[in-house]
Amino acid sequence: MRARRVVTAVLGGALCASATLAGGAPAATAAADPPPLDVRVVQAGLQHPWALTFLPDGSMLYTQRDRLSVTLRDPQGRSTVVLSRPAGMWSGGETGLMGIEKSADFARSGVFYTCHGYRSGDVRDVRVVAWRLDRSAGRATFVRNVVVGLPSSTGRHGGCALRRGKADSLFIGTGDAARGGIPQSLTSGGGKVLRVSATTGRGYDDNPWASARTAMQRRVWTYGHRNVQGVVRQPSTGQMWSVEQGSYRDDEVNVLVKGGNYGWNPVPRASGDPDYNEGANSPMTDDSLPGTQRQAAWRSGTSTVATSGADFVSGSGWGSLDGALAVATLKGTSLRLLTFDSSRRLVRQYTPSELSGTYGRLRGVQRGPGGVLYVTTSNGSDDKILRVAPRG
Numbered sequence: 001m002r003a004r005r006v007v008t009a010v011l012g013g014a015l016c017a018s019a020t021l022a023g024g025a026p027a028a029t030a031a032a033d034p035p036p037l038d039v040r041v042v043q044a045g046l047q048h049p050w051a052l053t054f055l056p057d058g059s060m061l062y063t064q065r066d067r068l069s070v071t072l073r074d075p076q077g078r079s080t081v082v083l084s085r086p087a088g089m090w091s092g093g094e095t096g097l098m099g100i101e102k103s104a105d106f107a108r109s110g111v112f113y114t115c116h117g118y119r120s121g122d123v124r125d126v127r128v129v130a131w132r133l134d135r136s137a138g139r140a141t142f143v144r145n146v147v148v149g150l151p152s153s154t155g156r157h158g159g160c161a162l163r164r165g166k167a168d169s170l171f172i173g174t175g176d177a178a179r180g181g182i183p184q185s186l187t188s189g190g191g192k193v194l195r196v197s198a199t200t201g202r203g204y205d206d207n208p209w210a211s212a213r214t215a216m217q218r219r220v221w222t223y224g225h226r227n228v229q230g231v232v233r234q235p236s237t238g239q240m241w242s243v244e245q246g247s248y249r250d251d252e253v254n255v256l257v258k259g260g261n262y263g264w265n266p267v268p269r270a271s272g273d274p275d276y277n278e279g280a281n282s283p284m285t286d287d288s289l290p291g292t293q294r295q296a297a298w299r300s301g302t303s304t305v306a307t308s309g310a311d312f313v314s315g316s317g318w319g320s321l322d323g324a325l326a327v328a329t330l331k332g333t334s335l336r337l338l339t340f341d342s343s344r345r346l347v348r349q350y351t352p353s354e355l356s357g358t359y360g361r362l363r364g365v366q367r368g369p370g371g372v373l374y375v376t377t378s379n380g381s382d383d384k385i386l387r388v389a390p391r392g
């Protein structure tokens with residue numbers, strides 16, 4: 001029903017008129033559609049807040065990339081740093097403390113997951129770790145490593161997005177560590193979306209390479225990605241989507257299909273090409289690779305906006321934006337609302353003026369209680385968490 005309404009609106013080309021007439025209300029009292037947005041700063045003074053997750057009681061947990069910290073913010077606005085610079089956690093370049101997600105049984109266990117850079121001795125990787133929040137003590141403690149050995153180099157293209165799927169499943173969106181052979185190598189965890197049991201860190205028996213020899217390949221759900229910054233579960237369908245940054249062109253939003261190759265292969269192709277080849281002969285989706293490559297559901301074209309985090313909008317107060325994918329953009333300094341039909345074809349793009357060039361670079365998007373969106377900025381100083389809601 002959601003999709004049908006949007007398609008009708010687009011094909012009819014008269015969104016406000018059709019919505020008004022359908023309800024029989026006089027135009028003067030009809031709510032504007034798309035609705036104007038109320039944007040409030042709920043937290044300031046941050047540095048690269050990367051991602052956040054909501055807990056059952058309405059509190060949020062958020063990461064700061066370079067401060068290597070996790071903060072618990074309760075519904076009354078009281079904040080407690082529950083994790084700060086644990087041993088080995090590392091930041092450099094784009095890598096640091098990035099994705100965060102709560103466990104399926106958080107209310108009982110207090111367990112949450114982070115994805116972050118790590119350095120210790122000869123070990124240099126990006127890894128997913130389980131922590132347990134002890135609220136009375138105001139701190140989180142290490143529980144176990146979930147996945148280690150995701151590739152890391154200078155800190156460029158370190159991913160790393162986390163989102164729960166069904167039951168105990170955890171999807172992990174990774175970066176290619178700026179190394180050419182990684183995205184198409186099924187034994188590397190880089191340039192992938194992995195699907196693992198959050199408890200064991202193992203790939204599932206119905207993963208596409210479940211009988212592969214290496215544990216990492218058994219985790220692979222999709223491959224051929226450049227630098228996955230957002231992994232999202234569509235509430236109406238359960239379908240998983242990803243958002244990744246393009247090279248000099250074609251940021252992408254992708255529908256994640258089991259075993260899919262998304263076509264990034266930045267290897268040298270001509271004499272003089274660098275080892276990590278992001279040149280004009282390295283398209284974001286290279287159809288000349290063997291087999292079928294999955295085309296992006298949305299791409300930026302030649303002018304990239306540096307898409308990062310995303311979440312789906314849900315709730316009747318959002319009018320025709322209900323069901324849209326809200327994508328934060330860094331370079332674009334805006335929130336893009338992308339509406340897809342039930343065949344996952346793009347039918348509308350909308351950039352609300354309230355979040356276009358107003359808060360600088362936007363990094364993370366998370367749907368919170370009541371369908372309110374929370375958006376983080378990424379300017380490097382006095383960064384903010386914004387609360388975004390339709391004006392009723």
Ligand SMILES: [Ca+2]
Nearest residue numbers: 262263284285
């Ligand atoms: Ca692609």
Ligand SMILES: [Ca+2]
Nearest residue numbers: 287289290291
């Ligand atoms: Ca092909």
